[in-house]
Amino acid sequence: MKKLPHPLQVQTPSPRSLVACCKCMGPPREAVDSMDGVKLKVTSRYVVIKNDIFELTLSNPDGIVTGVRYNGLDNLMEVLNKEDNRGYWDIVWNPPGERTGIFDVIKGTDFRIIHHDENQAEVSFTRSWDPSLEGKAVPLIIDKRFIVLRGSLGFYTYGIYEHKEGWPDFGIGETRVAFKLRKDKFHYMAMADNRQRIMPMPDDRVPPRGQQLAYPEAVLLVDPINPKLKGEVDDKYQYSCEDQYNNVHGWISSDPPIGFWQITPSDEFRTGGPLKQNLTSHVGPTMLAMFLSAHYAGDDLSPKFTNGEYWKKVHGPVFMYLNSSQDASDQSLLWEDAKVQTMMEKQSWPYDFVLSEDFQKTEQRGCISGRLLVRDRYIIDGEDLYGTSAYVGLALPGEAGSWQRECKGYQFWCRADADGSFYIKNIVAGNYNLYAWVPGFIGDYKFDATITISSGDDIYLGDLVYEPPRDGPTMWEIGIPDRSAAEFYVPDPNPNYVNRLFINHPDRFRQYGLWERYAELYPDRDLVYTVGESDYSTDWFYAQVTRRTDENTYQPTTWQIRFNLDSVSPNTNYKFRVALASSANAELQVRFNDQDRVVPHFTSGLIGRDNAIARHGIHGLYWLFNIGVSSSWLVPGMNTIYLKQPRSQSPFQGIMYDYLRLEGPVAANLTANLTKPTLA
Known part of the structure; x- marks a missing residue:
């Protein structure tokens, strides 16, 4: 696999995106230096944001991504789809007592410009709720935000969900952002170094080209457009991924050579902890940013809101990253560049440019550290073992192990070092329990006390000892x-x-x-x-x-x-x-x-x-x-x-x-x- 040339920083004032010289292309440095900045145009039907590298078009006031113009292509989104079936937030919810979920593409009713200058534009599409909508719409205020930065090769999106006291009970089965790209362009999918390939076309999944197997998601490719795929099985769940590794995935077009990537720089807003599996990209070409789902867990990870409880949570931001190359024959160039960009996004978390007060910045958050030891006298009597590679995390208070079914709050996890030392940073202020489990040992650890994280905290817990379940040799x-x-x-x-x-x-x-x-x-x-x-x-x-x-x-x-x-x-x-x-x-x-x-x-x-x-x-x-x-x-x-x-x-x-x-x-x-x- 080829390595990328050294990337050039192109964003002003704070670097968020890459442009690589030589084979991985962006605007030349002269173009970057002469950029006019971020431009915003609002009409009765559309909101258009561009920064001289790409152009993002959103429907007004729905807040649906109807178009992305980049590198000579008028639109990277699937132009054959209706505009509200290209790039959208959605939610599956159910009223009390109803097991069948209601699928809802979230469309805003109010548009606002949160901020616009030459360096940044942030816009909001909000859908409110009132009693006249009971049973017809999920009882939430949903504020979808989009951000474009100067010199950035892509855009950010995040959502703020709020359920007020006294509002009806309900449950959520799933919420996410979905992007459907042009099927005539994007044929190569990548989600890991060893999980990438030419994918079938959506037409291949319907008769007579495809034959459904034991359930609708699994299809045998009987007569695919690409004959090399004949006889294979396509199933979107084959491309699922644990959240701890679900950082970047997306699609590559060969003509022109363009990559469209979804980057998730933090797991904090996802549910169920680092082992929770979620969908990534699959035939469509479809690209998903999953925030909450019952996949690989069932109803235990579908939050229920009862007795009019108050709830507010920020999902995201996630970054939709664009890159291009001069070499259409080597997809690894764009994939390697996307991985580099992912590392940069992780290092920049939590983003300082997000303007919602509900998204806490670095100075508002706290840190916690310590060392986890394991005590099992039937292995070594009188001596503690290191909690090597332990998963250590903070989640809402509950019983030991409850974090894997927790689906309303934020979670913050790390892997311990060889000696059991752990350090968790950028924790949103609030009350948590500290949980852990250690590969090689059964059961779950929970720190006895509830931990309150306040702005600027740097808490050291010292040595913690986990005694795994054990009665005899x-x-x-x-x-x-x-x-x-x-x-x-x-x-x-x-x-x-x-x-x-x-x-x-x-x-x-x-x-x-x-x-x-x-x-x-x-x-x-x-x-x-x-x-x-x-x-x-x-x-x-x-x-x-x-x-x-x-x-x-x-x-x-x-x-x-x-x-x-x-x-x-x-x-x-x-x-x-x-x-x-x-x-x-x-x-x-x-x-x-x-x-x-x-x-x-x-x-x-x-x-x-x-x-x-x-x-x-x-x-x-x-x-x-x-x-x-x-x-x-x-x-x-x-x-x-x-x-x-x-x-x-x-x-x-x-x-x-x-x-x-x-x-x-x-x-x-x-x-x-x-x-x-x-x-x-």
């Missing part, structure tokens, strides 16, 4: 406690349903139809895992799914863990810990040495709606079950634990395991059979 363990099922056996896809991007790829689990491979591997009996003989990377299927028996019938599945005990301590309790990486309308039943026991020794009940199996995610929400095991359930010699998933109405009901561990009784020899947890 490890008898055996399966998997790696890292909240993912990726270490287990992920099969090759059916050759008839392949996305070639994910062949020999670290994310091999993103192939379509892998759930159907279980019945092929285990046609007559279910999985049996023997401790000491089996290997979880080859012998433990990545998901416990149902078994298809005919066209519309599915069977429950029961897996077995077989293990030998030389002896059993009488009148004692063992502990069986089961961490799940995902659950989709499923139930985990556990039985010890009695498969036919009517009442299981343990049941989780019906849990989870994250749909990660169907959506090619190797995890959804994390669940941890700590199951007390009476010694009377065990026997000297060979024992069997039966793991049954009894719900079987669809192929997508099932669970993904993260990690399983049997602990001996406390009275057992602490040095016997001990194994250190494997670090992710």
Whole structure:
């Protein structure tokens, strides 16, 4: 992959965008120096903002992006679409008691110029609410803002959502910004160094060119316009991404060579923490900035506002970045430039040019630091371990682990250093709990006290000690406690349903139809895992799914863990810990040495709606079950634990395991059979 030449700073007064010399092009320096600045024109139908590099056209007063002119192209947006179906904010919401969401493209009713001079323009499109709109529109004041800076290769957008006391109850299923680009120009999509490719056309997804598979999002390309894509599966969920890595994605046109990128410089306004997965770009060509969604989580991440509660939150800003190149044959030039720009945007966060008082600037925010240690006497007695690479974050107050279901406030996360040291900066003022989890250890840490962040705070917490769940020595363990099922056996896809991007790829689990491979591997009996003989990377299927028996019938599945005990301590309790990486309308039943026991020794009940199996995610929400095991359930010699998933109405009901561990009784020899947890 080629490296970019050194970029030239082109923006005045504060650098926000890049123009690279040589192959990655922008205006020459003479043009930058002679720029007239940002111009703003308002008519009865449109608001046009330009800065001599590009031109942004917004509908008035709707605030829909109807056009982006850049590098000789009159419009980068899909001109075949209606104007309100090009670049827009939208929301899916529901009144109380209604499960079906209402999709609403957010159109402003009032337009305002917040600020305009030669260096910057910020404009607002606001939609208010009053009782006459009850049941017809989401009960929010929504203020959509757009910003263009002098010399900037792109524009910023953010939204301020406000629900006032006394207004009706409601819930939100999703809110985002969507951009639909010209399908005759943008054919190459990129979202990571190893996740980029020529994409199908939207026409390829409809009959007769495309054949729908098990659900509408998944389509087999039967007769695509580009014959090289024939036989592949296209599904937008194959391009999902954890928010911690969801920083930049977008599309490249080859004629002329232009990149259109969505850059998210901070995760603070997203919900569900750094592991939450969201959509990115997909066939359209469509580009999304997701702020809130139930994807890979279900209803747990759909906020509900009740009893007229007050709520206000800023979503964004996100940056729509434009770049161009002289070399149409090398998409990596534009991708590498977009990554450099992303680093610059991150370094500039929080932006000092955003004019809403609801968006706090650096001096209004605070910082917090400390060091996280792990105490587990069954690994090292009397000595604490470093919380190496721990995820440490602030979120609204709640129980330990509640951050992964938190969906109303802001969250601020970092990864700890090798010695467990952490530093979180630019925290919006407010009240938080500090949460953490450590790869290699089960469970969640929560700092005891509520932490109040005020403007200018720099709080040092010192050493914090996390004691992960532990009652006794490890008898055996399966998997790696890292909240993912990726270490287990992920099969090759059916050759008839392949996305070639994910062949020999670290994310091999993103192939379509892998759930159907279980019945092929285990046609007559279910999985049996023997401790000491089996290997979880080859012998433990990545998901416990149902078994298809005919066209519309599915069977429950029961897996077995077989293990030998030389002896059993009488009148004692063992502990069986089961961490799940995902659950989709499923139930985990556990039985010890009695498969036919009517009442299981343990049941989780019906849990989870994250749909990660169907959506090619190797995890959804994390669940941890700590199951007390009476010694009377065990026997000297060979024992069997039966793991049954009894719900079987669809192929997508099932669970993904993260990690399983049997602990001996406390009275057992602490040095016997001990194994250190494997670090992710």
